Amino acid sequence: MIRGTILGEVWAARRSRGLDGRKLVLVAARDANGAATGRVVVAVDTLDARAGEDVTVAFGSGARNVLRPGAENRDLLCDAAVAAIVEGAG
Amino acid sequence: MFLGRVAGTVWSTVKWPETRGLKLLLVRPYRLGDLAPGVLKAGAEASEPTDDLVVCADTLDAGPGDDVLVAFGHAARVAVTEKLPPGTKPNVPIDAAVVAVVDRVEIDPEARG
Numbered sequence: 001m002i003r004g005t006i007l008g009e010v011w012a013a014r015r016s017r018g019l020d021g022r023k024l025v026l027v028a029a030r031d032a033n034g035a036a037t038g039r040v041v042v043a044v045d046t047l048d049a050r051a052g053e054d055v056t057v058a059f060g061s062g063a064r065n066v067l068r069p070g071a072e073n074r075d076l077l078c079d080a081a082v083a084a085i086v087e088g089a090g
Numbered sequence: 091m092f093l094g095r096v097a098g099t100v101w102s103t104v105k106w107p108e109t110r111g112l113k114l115l116l117v118r119p120y121r122l123g124d125l126a127p128g129v130l131k132a133g134a135e136a137s138e139p140t141d142d143l144v145v146c147a148d149t150l151d152a153g154p155g156d157d158v159l160v161a162f163g164h165a166a167r168v169a170v171t172e173k174l175p176p177g178t179k180p181n182v183p184i185d186a187a188v189v190a191v192v193d194r195v196e197i198d199p200e201a202r203g
Contacts, residue, residue, distance in 0.1 A: 007197050008198050016189040026125070040120060051200065077169050
């Protein structure tokens with residue numbers, strides 16, 4: 001997973017069927033010191049995260065488990081998902 | 091996933107049969123400096139494109155100049171597979187695919203990366 005800050009939202013009408021209805025957010029990754037690394041990822045958001053909020057983003061099967069936990073989620077199209085809204089980090 | 095701009099296309103004739111008919115695009119990932127200029131301190135990060143180009147399968151008919159979302163890994167294989175019977179895994183030998191053609195990106199100027 002990574003920690004990052006929500007920059008905003010991405011809008012796309014033409015999208016793969018598996019992404020239908022999903023809210024997509026831009027997340028700027030932060031390093032161990034809290035500084036932006038320059039890397040930006042796009043994640044599916046089910047937690048209604050807002051711009052400026054710090055979040056964690058899970059990748060791979062961890063991301064699919066955010067949308068639907070369990071073994072039978074291999075049909076999902078999701079490789080990155082907001083897993084938590086961060087309140088503090090030290 | 092990442093947001094990128096289609097920079098070109100790739101052709102090939104010698105390839106695995108599962109990839110036949112799949113269009114391949116070259117996509118350059120956006121970095122923070124491209125999307126939100128001034129967020130990074132001067133000298134902290136080059137805002138010029140420094141990332142490697144990513145070769146992506148495309149089933150959404152994107153073309154050079156389009157902004158796209160690209161998914162990696164299993165999600166990419168799901169995206170290019172028409173029908174996936176329950177309990178099966180897609181067997182196409184790719185690991186990146188275009189999953190959306192972007193219309194608009196909304197960035198909150200108050201949000202600091």
